[in-house]
Amino acid sequence: MSYAKVLCVGLVGVTGHLVEVEADLAAGLPAVALSGLPDTALNEARDRVRAAVVNSGQSWPNRRITVNLLPATLPKFGSGFDLAIAAALLGSAGELPLAPLDGVVILGELGLDGTVRPVRGVLPMVVAAARAGITRVVVPLPNAREAAVVPGVRVKAVDTLHRLVAFVRDGGRLLDPPPPAPPGTADGPDLADVAGQELGRRALEVAAAGGHHVALLGPPGAGKTMLAERLPSILPELDDPMALEVTALHSIAGALPPGGQLVRRPPFQAPHHTATVPSLVGGGTGLARPGAVSLAHHGVLFLDEAPEFNARALDALRQPLEEGRVLLTRTRGATEYPARVQLVLAANPCPCAKPAGDTACECSPLTRRRYLGRISGPLLDRIDVQVTLTPLRAAELMAADAPAEPSAPVAARVAAARAAAAARWRAHGWRVNAGVPGPELRRPPWRLPAADTQALRRRLDSGALSARGFDRIIRMAWTIADLDGRHRPDGSDVDEAVQLRTGQC
Known part of the structure; x- marks a missing residue:
């Protein structure tokens, strides 16, 4: 078989995209062509993968090799495709039966000696794989604990290319993620x-x-x-x-x-x-x-x-x-x-x-x-x-x-106030008062009585306050009421919010 395909994930920002890594072997002068909008680090994978395959005891196919990363219009960045490229190459050369890797996402950078090195962004990559319906991933051992936090995904780890080859060819054992570290203490400035x-x-x-x-x-x-x-x-x-x-x-x-x-x-x-x-x-x-x-x-x-x-x-x-x-x-x-x-x-x-x-x-x-x-x-x-x-x-x-x-007691009051705000705005999708749009607070049923905002409106009319500042003071008034355990702010809350904003009562 001269064609093989495995799965990987590419990142654009924090958004992951499932990438198919294809490898095809054809007659011609020995060369490796890499397509699919790779960046410089990914272009250099040709040399890394060749050295890693040879130093792992595998045969390098002396034929014309084409590696394509689909979708071809998606820019690909970084060295996290190395392990997938190596697996696809060996599969297309007939060295590996890739059936055990069907529906498996493979991530990792290869060293020249065949070791699998950690890569950045494994967590959002595994999240993207899970959203695409993938339930199994293979990642570098140092990234395994990070990948294992994603629910619904079975994570296995490799430390060398040889271990992955042994798993595919002979049913060898892949590594399990290390056990979760004990939760850290919340020590810090008080x-x-x-x-x-x-x-x-x-x-x-x-x-x-x-x-x-x-x-x-x-x-x-x-x-x-x-x-x-x-x-x-x-x-x-x-x-x-x-x-x-x-x-x-x-x-x-x-x-x-x-x-x-x-x-x-x-x-x-x-x-x-x-x-x-x-x-x-x-x-x-x-x-x-x-x-x-x-x-x-x-x-x-x-x-x-x-x-x-x-x-x-x-x-x-x-x-x-x-x-x-x-x-x-x-x-x-x-x-x-x-x-x-x-x-x-x-x-x-x-x-x-x-x-x-x-x-x-x-x-x-x-x-x-x-x-x-x-x-x-x-x-x-x-x-x-x-x-x-x-x-x-x-x-x-x-x-x-x-x-x-x-x-600690301040954090308890803050948590109670945030819970009150979250319950009030849950239907709208807002979590804290600072995230509530100003127009919403100026409309019933959230609009405050004119008597409570009279002084605030005078500041706005005189140019001492912008419309944005007006809205931010109203939001703070709601927060002050939440800290005090009341359902709505009153004039005193608005006055305190003005003082916190301007330093004046």
């Missing part, structure tokens, strides 16, 4: 470490309960970074669909934690202020890779010293914050990554950044405006909670007899 800053703690709790973005301003040492780093400690754990999305993104980026388990804790990304636009929103040649905003999907993206970031990089976040996704267009096609994050900005009020705050500032008013003006108005308008922290006093810092509230 709110109990933060001294004072009641306003900042309240802002963080409201933001966590409603999924709102936060901007923390204040002098050095006020606790901005400490508060931001503790936001994940009061967020609920990710459910199964959310955990699959987050784990798939980290798998594609090669940032999956050791053990290959589902990521259950909301991710926390804190890029340095020298980060470029591609590192924040994603990019790269060929297949665009996810950036920090996508790796923080369903978690927190923290930009410390926000005015020090490049203005273009900051403004590139505006669209992902509104749409919850990033669409990266390149010459070979478009790639979409999810990016539903909670953005946290932290900034000093001016370049001199005196610990005493405004009272000791040496900067001119123009310098202060220019410094904070590096964060554009349209970006700030998308930040729901904007609070200014005051310098800590010695009494607050040394108050050992009155320890600060830890994260």
